[in-house]
Amino acid sequence: MEIGLLWLANQARAVDPWGRYAGYVEEILQHAGLPYRRIGPEPERLATQVDLCFAIVIPANLHLPDDVKEALSRFVAGGKVLIGLGGPSGLEAVFGCRDRGPLREAWVGSWDTSVLPMLAGMSGPLHAFGGRWLEPVDFSVEVLASWLDGDRWCQAEGWQKAEVGPAVTLRRVGRGWAVLIGADVAAAVVRIQQGRPVYVDGIPPADGSAPVDDGILKTDDGIVLDYERDRQPIADTYFFGCPVADEWRELLIRFLLWAARATNSYLPMLWYWPRPLAAVGLLSHDTDLNEPDKADLLLENLKKLGIPSTWCVVYPGGYSPGFYRQLDRDGYEIALHYDARTQLGQRFWDEHHLRLQLCWLRDMIDEQQPIVSNKNHYLRWEGLTEFFHWLERAGIRCDQTKGPSKKGNTGFPFGGAHPWFPMDEHTAERIDVLEINLMTQDLVLTCPAEIGRACVDQAIKHYGVAHFLFHPAHVEKPGIPQAMADVVTYGREQGIEWWTSSAIQSWERTRRQTQLQFTRHDSAVGWVAKTSWHVPEATFVLFDPTLPWGEAETLQRKSGSVAERVSVYGFPAVVRSGEVAPDLPFVLV
Structure with a gap:
C-alpha cells in the first residue's frame, strides 16, 4: 500500500x-x-x-x-x-x-x-x-x-x-x-531554504559575530532563522548547528x-545515495584573484588527499588553458564563479552579465564538458528566487551560493544539508536548479575548525551533503591546508565519499527517474523499482513491519562494509543495492 x-x-x-x-x-x-x-x-x-x-x-x-x-x-x-x-x-x-x-x-x-x-x-x-x-x-x-x-x-x-x-x-x-x-x-x-528577499543589508546579531550589514547584498542578508534562538555555541563563537x-x-x-x-x-524508500552511503562531501574552490602558483599548490594538496572537487572560476580568469585541461583530465569540475561584486565592466548584478561570464568561461576551457554549476562571488544575491530563473535560462543545473559569509552564521543558516529545488514564490512551480547549501568558508581562517566536524556529523545524521569552501588565495596561510585535510579525513572515517557538485546534481536527477510501484497479484503484494534511465548503483531501503526494534547498523559505512540490516531514521530496515535500467526492473519484495 x-x-x-x-x-x-x-x-x-x-x-x-x-x-x-x-x-x-x-x-x-x-x-x-x-x-x-x-x-x-x-x-x-x-x-x-x-x-x-x-x-x-x-x-x-x-x-x-x-x-x-x-x-x-x-x-x-x-x-x-x-x-x-x-x-x-x-x-x-x-x-x-x-x-x-x-x-x-x-x-x-x-x-x-x-x-x-x-x-x-x-x-x-x-x-x-x-x-x-x-x-x-x-x-x-x-x-x-x-x-x-x-x-x-x-x-x-x-x-x-x-x-x-x-x-x-x-x-x-x-x-x-x-x-x-x-x-x-x-x-x-521553503521559507528557511529560500530566506527573505534581499534588497537591503540584513540585521546582524548583537554579539558582533556576523556583521552582515557591510553594504554588500548577499545571501546571508536574507537569513530568516533567528541569531538568538536558533544558534548553538561552539568554541569561541555561535553557529547554526541544527539543519532546521x-x-x-x-x-x-x-x-x-x-x-x-x-x-x-x-514501505520501500529509494535511498538518497548509491551503494549505500550515509552522506557525501563536497569541496569547492572559488578562484578569487586567479593566482596560478596558489592554484598549483591547492591542486597538489588535493591530489595528496585523492579526492575530486569543484573549482568555481571567476571572470576574467588568470590561469592558463593548460591548467583547466589538467583539472578536467584529473576529474575535477570546472564551474562558474559569477561576479556581481566587483561592479566594473561586465561584473554587475545583471542576467546579461551572468551569461557573458558563462560564455567567457566556456570559451576559456574549450572542453566538451558543459558548465553545470555556479557559486556567486562573495555570495552576492538580490531579490528572492529571480536569480534561480537566470541560472535555469542559462542552462546551469546546480548552484552553491546559499551559505554564510561571516564567522557567526556558519553551519546551516539556510536550514539544511540536503540539496533542494527552489519554488517560485509567485507561481508555486519548482525551479529546475538544484541548490547545494554551503556550510563554511576556509576553516580556521574564518571560523573554528570544530565547526567542520560538527557539520560533517549533521550531514551524516540527516543523510545529506557536507559542503566546505577553501579558496586557493588562502592556501599558503597557516593552518588552512591542515584544516582541509582534517575535515576530508574525518569525513572519510565516518563513511563519506567526496564528490563534485556536478556529480551530486547528476545523481539526484538520475535517481528521481526511478519509480517505486506497488504490485498486487491475487493475494500477493509487493514492490518493484522501474526507471527510464540507467541507474547502476541504486539503493533501496525496505521498512519491514515484522523486523524487531533493536540494535542495527546504521548506513554509515566503515572499513568498506555494508550492513544488510540497518537503522534509518530510527526504524529497522533492510537495505539492498543493484542495477536498475529501462529493461531491468528491480524486484524489492
Whole structure:
C-alpha cells in the first residue's frame, strides 16, 4: 500500500496564505524517495483511491468539503493513519483539536518520546513559519510537542515557561490514528531554504559575530532563522548547528515510517545515495584573484588527499588553458564563479552579465564538458528566487551560493544539508536548479575548525551533503591546508565519499527517474523499482513491519562494509543495492 497525498487542485482551498507552499510537500516526498500517489480531493476520486493507501497526508490547512471530511474520517477509523499539516482542516472531531487561529512564527519545543519513541532522534526547538495554534478538545489527545512563544525567550533563562499549547498531537480514532502537526511543514521548509528577499543589508546579531550589514547584498542578508534562538555555541563563537529545514522534512518522514509500521505495511524508500552511503562531501574552490602558483599548490594538496572537487572560476580568469585541461583530465569540475561584486565592466548584478561570464568561461576551457554549476562571488544575491530563473535560462543545473559569509552564521543558516529545488514564490512551480547549501568558508581562517566536524556529523545524521569552501588565495596561510585535510579525513572515517557538485546534481536527477510501484497479484503484494534511465548503483531501503526494534547498523559505512540490516531514521530496515535500467526492473519484495 502507498502514501496518499491529498492534492490541491485549487490553491484557493488553503485557509492561510502559507497554503500556497502546500505543493512543496510533493517535492519533499520525491526527494525522500518515498512512493506516493495524488488523491482527491474530489469525492469520486477519493473513494476509489483511499483503499490503496495506508496513510494520507493533508499538505496544508484546507477548506475541505463535508463529503471529503466524511471520507477521511472513515479512512482513519478503519485502521489507517491520517496526517494533517498546518492545521486541522476542519477535522476537529478527528484530530481532537480546536483551531485557535493562525500563527506567523513560533518554535516547537522538545519531543515527548514516552508516547512515540521514534521521535527520540528529533532536535528542538524547531523554528516554524506558518501554522495554527491548537487547543485539545478531547481527553484522548496525546501531546507530542508544544508550541513555544518566541517572546517568552530570553538570553539568560532560555525557554522558561514558554509553552503555549500543543503543536504536534496524536489521537486514536477507531482502529486508526490521527496525527496533527500544527506547523505548516512545507511553508517552514521553503521559507528557511529560500530566506527573505534581499534588497537591503540584513540585521546582524548583537554579539558582533556576523556583521552582515557591510553594504554588500548577499545571501546571508536574507537569513530568516533567528541569531538568538536558533544558534548553538561552539568554541569561541555561535553557529547554526541544527539543519532546521531538514528536521521538518524528517518529522514528516518519521511519521510516515511510523504509519507504515502501525498499519503493518511494507514501505520501500529509494535511498538518497548509491551503494549505500550515509552522506557525501563536497569541496569547492572559488578562484578569487586567479593566482596560478596558489592554484598549483591547492591542486597538489588535493591530489595528496585523492579526492575530486569543484573549482568555481571567476571572470576574467588568470590561469592558463593548460591548467583547466589538467583539472578536467584529473576529474575535477570546472564551474562558474559569477561576479556581481566587483561592479566594473561586465561584473554587475545583471542576467546579461551572468551569461557573458558563462560564455567567457566556456570559451576559456574549450572542453566538451558543459558548465553545470555556479557559486556567486562573495555570495552576492538580490531579490528572492529571480536569480534561480537566470541560472535555469542559462542552462546551469546546480548552484552553491546559499551559505554564510561571516564567522557567526556558519553551519546551516539556510536550514539544511540536503540539496533542494527552489519554488517560485509567485507561481508555486519548482525551479529546475538544484541548490547545494554551503556550510563554511576556509576553516580556521574564518571560523573554528570544530565547526567542520560538527557539520560533517549533521550531514551524516540527516543523510545529506557536507559542503566546505577553501579558496586557493588562502592556501599558503597557516593552518588552512591542515584544516582541509582534517575535515576530508574525518569525513572519510565516518563513511563519506567526496564528490563534485556536478556529480551530486547528476545523481539526484538520475535517481528521481526511478519509480517505486506497488504490485498486487491475487493475494500477493509487493514492490518493484522501474526507471527510464540507467541507474547502476541504486539503493533501496525496505521498512519491514515484522523486523524487531533493536540494535542495527546504521548506513554509515566503515572499513568498506555494508550492513544488510540497518537503522534509518530510527526504524529497522533492510537495505539492498543493484542495477536498475529501462529493461531491468528491480524486484524489492
